[in-house]
Amino acid sequence: MLHLLDNMIWQAISTGNKDIALLDGDVGVYRPEIAPFAGMKEWNAANFEKLHALLPAGRRIALSFLNDTALDENKWQVQHHMDCCQMVYELPVDSFITPQSKLIQPLTNEHVPQMIELTALTKPGPFFERTIEFGNYFGIFKNEKLVAMAGQRMHPVPYMEVSAVCTHPDHRGHGYAKALMLHVMKLITDNSFIPFLHVLTSNAGAIQLYESIGFRIRTRLWIDMVKRL
Template identity: 65%
Template sequence: MSHVLDNMIWHAITTGNSNIATVKDGVGVYREDIAPFAGIETLNEDSFDKLYNLIPAGRRIAVAYDDELDLDETRWEPMRHMDVTQMVCDDLPKVFTTANSELILPLTDEHIPQMLELTALTKPGPFFQNTILFGNYFGIFVDGRLAAMAGQRMHPLPYMEVSAVCSHPDFRGKGYAKAVMLHVMKIIAENGFIPFLHVLTENAGAIKLYESIGYSTRKRFFIDMIRKR
């Protein structure tokens, strides 16, 4: 039997995130204004036919796979290929607070413009107008500017993904992103879930940081952004 995280998008949209996804006949997608990810129960030609019929022309989706993606490019336009490392925090920190923890504030709808601006600048991953609906986004502000943020995203029970971990270039080196990330992890753990995350494999610095707070690499895989023609 395969592990939940071997097909995390499918398990997320059929368990913890089912309220913000559309699922039919073994395929599904998140709401377009929340996230681009498409979940597929069994990756094959038939499932791609079903996915093609589920979404409108022009929609961009992100598909995860382990080896090769046999794409019919007459129907799908390749947009971006990403080499991704999946990490799980099986060794939770004994202390979730840092000197910056008292600066952390919850992020709400009023902060969406600043969240979109920061994620567009730092590119931690897809972040849309209503990505905040995944819940539990927090940030640190310096002189009214959003200096760092993090939140949660995919929720394949019993796991919860830590996502959108980023800090503004003007405020790096101060430990803000780490503080916010630990705060999100604390909430995940208190709710009885296991934190996990995804990082571009080329980002050695981020991987080293995540290892320092209890994460270990579980697997390496690929995500392709594609668009329905």
């Protein structure tokens, strides 16, 4: 039996993120200025046809699979293939507070240019002009410059994704990522949701950090960036 998170994009856009998604029956996609992710209730040829019809030519989307899935090359062009681990928060931490927690500030629309600049540099995943509408992004500043951030993204009820965890290369090693993650995790758990996240399987350092604050690998999955032809 499939776990809810095996199809987390569909679960998110049809439940917790329904208000920022475009849906057509059993297929859907986030609004293009917010996130690239698209999903479907069941992965079959008919739903791929519906998704193709829903999207304009040239739209780039992200699809998630539990195994390598061949797409119709006449309709979809795979541009980037990511081998990831999906991790779920299972082991409670002793405290959500670290010495760096006092530095954390909420991020608002005025910070979006700096958020885009930081994510473009560090590449934690796609971050667009309106990605902040997922809500609850937080950052740490040095000399009024955003140097670290984290927030929430996909919300497949009862789970909530921790996302956009990144630190400027010049400010790593100070525990900022951990402090921000714990801050976001506390907000999620205080609202009776379960934190989860995604990380490249090749990123051993990040996996080690996430395991140290209670996450465990649930499964391996693939995320493809795909262009609709």
